[in-house]
Amino acid sequence: MSTEALVREKRERHIQPEAIVNDFSIQVATINGSGSQSSNNVLMRSIFRMGVPVSGKNLFPSNIAGLPTWFTIRASKQGYIARRKEVDFLVAMNPQTAREDVESLRPGAAVVYEQSLKLDGLRKDLVFYPVPFAELAKQVTEEVKLRKLLANMIYVGVVGQLLSIDKEEIKKSVVKQFQSKAKAIALNQKAIDLGFEYAEQSLTKADPLRVEHMDKTQGKVLIDGNAAGALGAMFGGVTVVTWYPITPSSSLCEQLIEYMKAYRVDKETGKATYAIVQAEDELAAIGMALGAGWAGARSMTSTSGPGISLMSEFVGLGYYAEIPAVIWNIQRVGPSTGLPTRTSQGDILFTYLLSHGDTKHLCLLPASVDECFEFGMEAFNLAERFQTPVFVLSDLDLGMNYWMADPFPYPQKPFDRGKVLTAEDLEKLGSFARYRDVDGDGIPYRTLPGTEHPAAAYFTRGSGHSENAEYTERPDDYQNNMDRLARKFETARKHVPQPVLEEEPDAEVGIIAFGSSHWAVTEARDQLKLEKNLKVRYLRLRALPLTETLHSFVRSCQRVYVVEQNRDAQMAQLIRLELSQQPGQQDKIRSVLHYDGLPIDARSVADEIVALEKKASRKTEES
Amino acid sequence: MATVKESPPPQKKVNRIGLTVADYKGKPSTLCDGCGHDAISSQLTKAFFELGIQPYQVAKLSGIGCSSKTPAYFLGKSHGFNGVHGRMPSLAAGTVLANRTLRVVGVSGDGDTASIGIGQFVHLLRRNLPIVYIVENNGVYGLTKGQFSATSDLGSKLKTGVVNELPPIDLCTLAVELGATYVARSFAGDPKQLVALLEGALSHKGTSVLDIISPCVTFNNHPGSTKSYTWGKEHEEMLHEVGFVPYFEQINVDYEEGSALEVALHDGSRIVLKKLERDYDPTDRTCALSLLREASEKGQFLTGLVYVDPERENFLELLDLVEEPLALLPMERLRPPQEALDEVMESLK
Numbered sequence: 001m002s003t004e005a006l007v008r009e010k011r012e013r014h015i016q017p018e019a020i021v022n023d024f025s026i027q028v029a030t031i032n033g034s035g036s037q038s039s040n041n042v043l044m045r046s047i048f049r050m051g052v053p054v055s056g057k058n059l060f061p062s063n064i065a066g067l068p069t070w071f072t073i074r075a076s077k078q079g080y081i082a083r084r085k086e087v088d089f090l091v092a093m094n095p096q097t098a099r100e101d102v103e104s105l106r107p108g109a110a111v112v113y114e115q116s117l118k119l120d121g122l123r124k125d126l127v128f129y130p131v132p133f134a135e136l137a138k139q140v141t142e143e144v145k146l147r148k149l150l151a152n153m154i155y156v157g158v159v160g161q162l163l164s165i166d167k168e169e170i171k172k173s174v175v176k177q178f179q180s181k182a183k184a185i186a187l188n189q190k191a192i193d194l195g196f197e198y199a200e201q202s203l204t205k206a207d208p209l210r211v212e213h214m215d216k217t218q219g220k221v222l223i224d225g226n227a228a229g230a231l232g233a234m235f236g237g238v239t240v241v242t243w244y245p246i247t248p249s250s251s252l253c254e255q256l257i258e259y260m261k262a263y264r265v266d267k268e269t270g271k272a273t274y275a276i277v278q279a280e281d282e283l284a285a286i287g288m289a290l291g292a293g294w295a296g297a298r299s300m301t302s303t304s305g306p307g308i309s310l311m312s313e314f315v316g317l318g319y320y321a322e323i324p325a326v327i328w329n330i331q332r333v334g335p336s337t338g339l340p341t342r343t344s345q346g347d348i349l350f351t352y353l354l355s356h357g358d359t360k361h362l363c364l365l366p367a368s369v370d371e372c373f374e375f376g377m378e379a380f381n382l383a384e385r386f387q388t389p390v391f392v393l394s395d396l397d398l399g400m401n402y403w404m405a406d407p408f409p410y411p412q413k414p415f416d417r418g419k420v421l422t423a424e425d426l427e428k429l430g431s432f433a434r435y436r437d438v439d440g441d442g443i444p445y446r447t448l449p450g451t452e453h454p455a456a457a458y459f460t461r462g463s464g465h466s467e468n469a470e471y472t473e474r475p476d477d478y479q480n481n482m483d484r485l486a487r488k489f490e491t492a493r494k495h496v497p498q499p500v501l502e503e504e505p506d507a508e509v510g511i512i513a514f515g516s517s518h519w520a521v522t523e524a525r526d527q528l529k530l531e532k533n534l535k536v537r538y539l540r541l542r543a544l545p546l547t548e549t550l551h552s553f554v555r556s557c558q559r560v561y562v563v564e565q566n567r568d569a570q571m572a573q574l575i576r577l578e579l580s581q582q583p584g585q586q587d588k589i590r591s592v593l594h595y596d597g598l599p600i601d602a603r604s605v606a607d608e609i610v611a612l613e614k615k616a617s618r619k620t621e622e623s
Numbered sequence: 624m625a626t627v628k629e630s631p632p633p634q635k636k637v638n639r640i641g642l643t644v645a646d647y648k649g650k651p652s653t654l655c656d657g658c659g660h661d662a663i664s665s666q667l668t669k670a671f672f673e674l675g676i677q678p679y680q681v682a683k684l685s686g687i688g689c690s691s692k693t694p695a696y697f698l699g700k701s702h703g704f705n706g707v708h709g710r711m712p713s714l715a716a717g718t719v720l721a722n723r724t725l726r727v728v729g730v731s732g733d734g735d736t737a738s739i740g741i742g743q744f745v746h747l748l749r750r751n752l753p754i755v756y757i758v759e760n761n762g763v764y765g766l767t768k769g770q771f772s773a774t775s776d777l778g779s780k781l782k783t784g785v786v787n788e789l790p791p792i793d794l795c796t797l798a799v800e801l802g803a804t805y806v807a808r809s810f811a812g813d814p815k816q817l818v819a820l821l822e823g824a825l826s827h828k829g830t831s832v833l834d835i836i837s838p839c840v841t842f843n844n845h846p847g848s849t850k851s852y853t854w855g856k857e858h859e860e861m862l863h864e865v866g867f868v869p870y871f872e873q874i875n876v877d878y879e880e881g882s883a884l885e886v887a888l889h890d891g892s893r894i895v896l897k898k899l900e901r902d903y904d905p906t907d908r909t910c911a912l913s914l915l916r917e918a919s920e921k922g923q924f925l926t927g928l929v930y931v932d933p934e935r936e937n938f939l940e941l942l943d944l945v946e947e948p949l950a951l952l953p954m955e956r957l958r959p960p961q962e963a964l965d966e967v968m969e970s971l972k
Contacts, residue, residue, distance in 0.1 A: 221971035231967060237957030239949035240720050242713075259967070263959040271945040273956055275720045280746040284713040287706070287743070291717020294704060295682070295725070296950030298957075299717065317707050407968035410961045415954045448950060449682040449702035450722050456679060459695055461705040471695070 018208045022052045022077040024088035026159065029101045031094050033065025035149035038177055038188075039156050040071040044402065045173040046156075046165050047075050048222060051214035055081035056222075056402040057599060062247070062340045068097045078526075079216060081404060082519035083397075083599040089163070089209055091155050092119060093133070102126070110207035112158055127207040129199075131158055136198060140191045150191040157195020162203065164210045167196065221407055225398035228369040228408070229328060230256035232376015233300055234264060235411050238326075240292035240299040241276040242285045244307060247340050248396040249330035252302040282307035286314040286327065290389075293318075293325040294460060296420070296448035298380045302328035304396075305347055306337065308354065315389050316355025317462040319485070322435070322444065324383035324390070324418070331395040333597045342597030343396035345515055345565040349573065351391050352544050358482060362492055363391040363544040367518035369403045371542070377411055378497065384418035386492050387446060395565070397599040398516040419445045423453040434458040434469040435481060442488030489545060496543035501553065507535040509613065510557035512550075514541040514571065516599065517563050523602030524609070532610055541571070546578045554585050559616060561609055563592045565600050639675035639871060647672045649699040653692065659811030659837030659852075660690055660759045664697040666814055667728070667757075670821040671698060674869055682718050682725045686711040686740060689766050690732030690759035690837070709740025712747035715754050722948035723939050726825060727753065733760045737773040737792045744794075748801040750938040751829040755821075756803075758794055758832070759811075761839035762850035769842030776922075780847030796915045798832040799908060799930045805831030806911070806930040810855050811838065816926060819867040819894070823928065826869070826892040829937045836924070855924065862903050862914075862927030866895035888933050896928060905931050 026043070030036035037058070044056045052075050061067035074084050086106045092098040092113040099122065102111060107125040115130040136154050137147040160170050170192060178184040229252050233241070241260075243253040257276055264273050279285035285301040292299035303311065308329050318325055331347045333339035352363055362382055364375040375392050383390040421432055426447070432455065435444050447456040458469040465481065466472045502525075513521045518540055528534040539553040554560055554575075562572040569591040579585040592608045594600040635643045647668045652661045671681065678700035685691035687708035694703045706714045715729045736744050736758050747754065762775040771779075774794065775787040798806045805827045807820045817835065824831035836855055838844050844851040863884070868874055870891030878897070884904065886894040896905070904910060911930040918925045945952070 219972070221968055223971050231964070235958050235964065237952075237954060239952065239957065240717060242717065263963045264957075266945055266956070269945065270943075272943050273945055273949065273952055275942050275944060275949060277716075277720070277750075277942075279713070280742060283710060284716075284743055284746065287710045287713025288717035288720065291684075291704075291714035292721035292950070293717070294714070295718045295721035296948070297717075297721035299721065313707055314710065321704075407971075408964065410964050411958070415957075447702075448722075449718065450680060450725055450948065450950075452677075452679050454679070454700050457700050457702050459703040459705070462707060463705065 019210055020088075020208045021210055021212050022075050022214060024209050025072055025074040025084040025086065026089040026091065027087040027101070028071045028091040028155070029094045029097055030069055030071070030152065031065075031096070032061055032063050032067045032069045034152060036069070036071065036093070036152045039152040040073065042153075042170065042173045042177050043156050043159060044073045045176065045222065046160065046169045047073065047211055048217050048404070049169040049173060050166050050211055051217050052077065052211060053079040053081065053216050053404055055404065057083055057397070058401060059598065060341050068094050075211060077214060077216070080519070080523045080602070082523050083601045085601040085603045089159070089207070091159060092117065093152065093155065108207075110162070110209065112155060112162070129158070129162065129203050131155070131195075131198060131203075136194055137191070140194060141187065146187070150187065153188045153191035154195035154198075157192035157197070158199045158203070160192070161196045161199035162205060162207070164212070166213070217404065219407065220404050222402050222404055223369050224251070224400055224402055225366070225369050225372040225394050226252035226330065226400060227255045228372035229376045229392065229394065229399070230259055231408065232373040233326075234259050236298065236377030236380045237415055238298050238300050238380065239274050240289065240297040241274065242279050242288035242292075242299070242301050244279045244282045244285045244303065246282075246304045246307050248332055248400045249302045249304045249307070249328060251400065252328055252330065282310040283314065286311040286325070289325040289327070290314060290318050290323050293323045293383070294449070298384070299324075300326035300328065300379075302330065304330050304332045305334045308347060308351060312355045315361070316357060316359050318389040319355065319359045319361065320357070321460050321462055322387040322446070323460070324387055326379040326383050326390050326392065328392045328394060330399040331393060339597045341396070343516070343565065343599055344595065344597065345393075345395055345517065346567070346570070346595070347393065348564070348566065348570040351393060352574070360489060360545070361389060361391055362386060362496055363393050364497060365393050365514040365542050365544070366398065367515055367540060367542070369398070369405045370408060372398065373408045375497065377413075381416040382492070382495065385416050385495065386443060386488060387418060393515065395516050401599070419443055421445050421447050421451075421456075423451050423456065426451070426453040426455045431455050433467045435465060435484070436467040437484050437487065441491040442484050442486070443491060493545050493547055496545070496547070498547055499542055499549045499553075500540045501549065502538040502540070504535045504537040507537045508558040509534065509536050509609075510553060510560040511536050511538045511563055511609075512541060512553070512560055512571070512575065513538070513563040517565060520600040520602045520605050521563055524605035527602055527606040528609060531606070534610070534613065536609075544574070546574065550575065550578060551582065551585075554579060554588055557588060559590060559613075560588045561590050561592050561612065563600070563605055565594050567593060567595045569593060638672050640677060642672070642675070644668065644672050646700065647678060647698055649694075649696040652696040654689060655841050657840040658689070659761060659839070660693050661696070662811040662814065663757065663759055663817065663835055663837055664693050666817045666821055668697045669818050670825060673818070674822055674825055675871070676726055676825070680724065680726055682727050683730065684711050684715045684718065684727065685730040686732070686735040688732040688735045688764070689839075690730055691735060693730050693759070709735050709738070710743055711735070712740065712743035712756070716747060716750065716752055719752050719754060719939070721950040723753075723944060724948055728755045728757065730757045730759065733758060733762060733772040733774040734764045737794060741792070745797070745801055748798055748803040748830055748832070751802060751804055751935060752938045753828055754830050755824045756830060756832045758834045759837040760794070760834055760850070761837050761843055762848070763839050763843040765839050765842055776849040779849045780845075782842060782845055793915060793919055794832065794834045795929050796912065796919070798834075799911050799915065803832045803930070804829035804932040804935045807831070807928050808834045808836070808926050810836050810859050810924075810926055812852055812855050813859065813926065816861065816865050819865040820928060822867040822869065823865075823888065823892070823894045826888045826890050827931075827933065828889040829932070829935055858924040860923055860925050861899055862901070862925055862929070863899055864897035865927055866897065868893045868895060886928075886931055886933060894928060894931070905929060908932075
C-alpha cells in the first residue's frame with residue numbers, strides 16, 4: 001500500500017465513526033502584535049462563507065505587542081453564538097502560554113503547535129499535530145520581519161486542511177481581508193497553501209472535527225457591536241460627536257469617522273454635515289456633547305467605565321438642566337483601571353444613578369448588533385423627547401467581537417426632535433416658561449439658541465431654578481421641579497424599549513437577563529430543556545427604568561434567576577427595589593453571576609441554575 | 624392765548640438695527656457694590672449695542688464663581704448657560720459646533736480658568752474656535768470668601784495678612800503660547816479701552832482671550848493686593864491707545880506716519896492702535912511673548928492688544944462644516960439613503 005493510500009485509510013478510519021461536524025470551537029493562542037488578527041479573520045470568515053454560523057471572540061491583553069492573546073472561533077450548526085467554554089481545537093503559537101493552554105483542554109481535543117515547543121509529551125488524551133512553522137515561514141519569504149506574520153497565515157492553511165475548510169472560500173476571505181493590496185494577497189495565499197500542503201503530506205488526521213457546507217449564513221453579515229452602534233448613530237442623524245480614546249469604546253467613534261466621511265459629506269458643496277472632535281479628556285467630551293445638545297444638535301460621546309466616572313458631574317447637569325445627549329458606555333471590567341480589555345456588565349447601578357443628588361437616567365441595553373444599530377438611532381429620539389442624557393450600555397464582548405446578523409433593515413421611523421418651540425410658536429404663545437409642565441407628562445418645552453424671537457431666550461443653569469428658569473433657592477420651587485423631573489421619568493417608562501418575553505407554557509422558573517448575556521441564556525435554556533427537562537421562561541430587559549412587564553413576569557414565576565456579568569447582582573438589586581411594594585415577589589429573585597472578565601457562556605449558566613434548582617427543591621422537601 | 628407747544632419726548636438712541644441699550648441689558652446684578660465684574664458687564668452690553676448684534680444670535684456661557692454669575696446681568700434676550708466649574712470651554716465649543724451662526728461669549732474667572740478649568744482652557748485655545756473668552760481676573764476666590772487663586776501675584780497679601788508664596792500663572796502668556804489668535808489684557812477700571820478690545824474680539828474669527836483685571840471689592844481691594852483698583856490705576860501702563868472701527872462704518876482715520884497701526888479683522892472691521900511710549904507690533908508672536916515675560920519680571924501691568932492673528936484658520940474651517948447650523952439640518956440631510964446602508968451591509972458579508 002502506498003503511503004498516500006495508507007494516510008487516506010487512516011484518516012477515514014478516524015473520521016467516519018465519530019465525526020463532529022460544524023459544532024466546535026477553535027482557540028488560537030498567539031502573541032499580541034504578531035498579526036494574528038488577520039489570520040483569525042480569514043479563518044473565521046472562511047467557515048462563515050461555507051454557510052456555517054460562527055462567532056469570533058478576541059481575548060486580548062492591555063498591551064500593544066508581546067503579551068499573550070487568544071482568539072476563539074466557534075462554529076455552531078445550531079446557530080449558537082455565545083462563548084463556548086470548552087476548547088476543541090487549539091492552535092498553540094505562543095511559547096509563553098502553550099503549556100497552560102494545553103493543560104486546560106478537554107480530553108480528546110486537538111492541538112496544532114509549533115514543533116519546537118515539544119508539547120506532545122504533556123498529555124496522553126489529546127491529538128497532537130506538530131508543525132515546524134518557523135522553518136516553513138522561511139520558504140515563504142526572505143524578509144525576516146515578515147516571517148512572524150506569515151507563520152500565522154501558515155496555521156490557517158494547516159487548520160483549513162485538518163478541518164476540511166473549503167480552499168476556495170479561504171482564497172476569497174484572503175482577498176476580502178487584504179482588499180486591493182495585491183502583493184499582500186499573494187504572499188499570504190502562498191503561506192496558506194504551504195500550510196495546506198504540509199498538513200496534507202505530513203499530518204495524519206486523528207480528531208473528529210470537520211467543517212461541512214451548510215446554508216445557514218446566506219445573506220448574513222459579520223459585524224461588531226461598535227460598528228453597528230456607529231451605523232445607528234449615523235442613520236440616527238448624529239451631528240456632533242465628541243470622544244476621548246479608551247478601550248473598548250474607541251472603535252465606535254473611529255468607525256463612525258469612516259462611515260461619516262463616506263456618507264455624510266454634502267454632495268453639492270463637499271462640506272461635512274457633522275463635526276467629530278477628539279476631546280482632551282472625557283470631561284470635555286461630555287461637556288461638548290451637552291453644549292451641542294443644548295444648542296439643538298444630535299450629539300453623542302462614547303466611553304467606558306473610567307470615562308463614565310469622569311463624566312458624572314456633567315451628567316448631573318444634563319439631568320437637572322434638561323439637556324439631551326447620547327452616551328455610549330462600552331463596559332469593561334472595573335473597579336478602577338480593572339481589566340481594561342475584558343468584558344463586564346458592572347456599570348449598571350453606577351450609570352443608572354450617575355452623579356450627585358437625586359439623579360436617574362434612561363439606559364438602553366442592547367443585546368445584539370441589531371440592537372446596537374437600532375438603539376444607536378433610538379437613543380437620540382429619547383434624548384430629545386425627554387431632554388436628558390441617555391445612556392447606551394453595551395460591553396466589550398458585544399462591542400468588539402464579531403457577531404453574525406441579518407443585514408440591518410433601513411430605518412422607517414422619522415426623527416423625534418421633541419418639544420422645541422420655534423419663533424412662529426412663540427409668536428402665537430407670546431411667552432414660554434422653560435421648566436413648566438404644560439402637558440402633564442413632566443416634559444417641558446425648550447427653545448434653541450439662535451431662535452429669532454425676543455421671547456425665546458432663557459437662562460440654563462445647574463443651580464436651583466424656577467419654572468421660568470430663574471435662580472431660586474425657594475423650598476417649593478426646588479421640590480416642585482424635582483417632582484416634575486420624577487414625573488418625566490415615569491413618562492419615559494412607557495417610551496423606552498420594552499422587554500422581550502419568551503414564553504414557555506407551564507414553566508415555573510424564569511430567567512431575567514439583558515445585554516450580551518442574552519446569547520448564553522438562549523443556549524442555556526435549550527440545554528436545560530434537553531438535558532434536565534427544565535422549561536424556563538425568559539424576560540430580556542432592554543432598558544432602564546424597568547417597566548410594568550417585569551411585575552407580571554415575576555408574578556407568573558415561582559423562581560426567577562437574574563443572569564448578569566458582575567459581582568454584586570446589580571440588576572437584581574434594581575429589580576428587588578422595583579418589586580419592594582409587591583408582597584412575596586422579591587423573595588423569588590436569585591442571581592446567576594459571572595464576573596471573571598471572560599464573556600459569559602451557556603454551560604456556566606445552565607449548571608448554576610441546575611444547582612440552585614436542586615437547592616430549592618431540597619428546601620421545599622424539608623419544609 | 625399763547626399755546627404751549629409740547630416738545631416731543633426725547634428720542635432714545637438706537638443702534639443700526641433699531642435697538643436701544645435697554646434691549647441689551649440683563650437682570651440686576653447680585654454682586655457686591657463696586658465689583659469690577661459689573662463694570663465689565665456694562666462694557667459688554669455697550670459693545671453688543673454698538674456693534675448692532677441681534678441678542679438672539681448670541682449665546683453666553685460661564686462656569687462657576689462670581690464672574691460666572693454675570694451672564695445673567697447682560698443681554699437678557701440672549702440664551703445663557705451657567706454650567707459647571709471650569710468647564711465652560713467645552714460647553715461653549717459644543718454650542719458653536721452645533722450652531723456656527725451664534726456669537727459665543729464665555730465668561731470665566733481666575734479660579735475657573737487658571738485652576739480647575741486650565742485643561743479645558745488650554746485645549747480651547749489649540750482649536751481656535753470662534754469664541755470670546757473673558758477672564759474676570761481678581762486674584763481671589765470671591766464666592767468661597769477670599770482664598771488665593773492661581774493668578775495671585777507672588778508676595779501679594781490677603782486681607783487676613785496671608786502672603787501668597789506661589790508664582791502666578793500668566794493667562795496671556797499661556798494664551799499666546801497655546802495658539803489663541805486674539806489676546807488682550809485690560810482693566811475693569813478702564814472702560815474706554817475695554818469696550819474697544821471687546822468689540823475687536825467680537826469681530827475676530829478665532830478664539831479671543833481677554834484677561835481683565837477686575838478688582839474684588841470685598842476680598843482683594845486692600846493695600847498689599849496687586850489686583851485692587853488703586854493698584855491698577857497706579858500701575859496700568861497702556862501698550863497703545865486702542866480704537867475700533869466696525870466694518871459697517873466707512874471711516875478713514877488719518878494718522879501721522881508711524882503713529883498708529885491698523886489691524887484688519889476678517890469681517891472688515893479694523894483695530895487702530897495709536898502709538899504711545901513704545902513701538903509695539905501685536906501681530907508678532909515672538910515679540911508678544913518677550914513683552915509678556917518682561918512685564919512679568921518687572922511687575923508691570925501692561926494693557927492693550929497683546930497679540931492678534933486675524934487670519935489663522937479656525938476649527939470650523941478645519942472641520943469644513945456646512946454653512947448652516949448643524950443643529951437645524953433636516954432629517955433628509957442627516958440620514959443617508961437606503962443605498963448607503965446596502966453598500967455597508969454588502970461589505971460585511
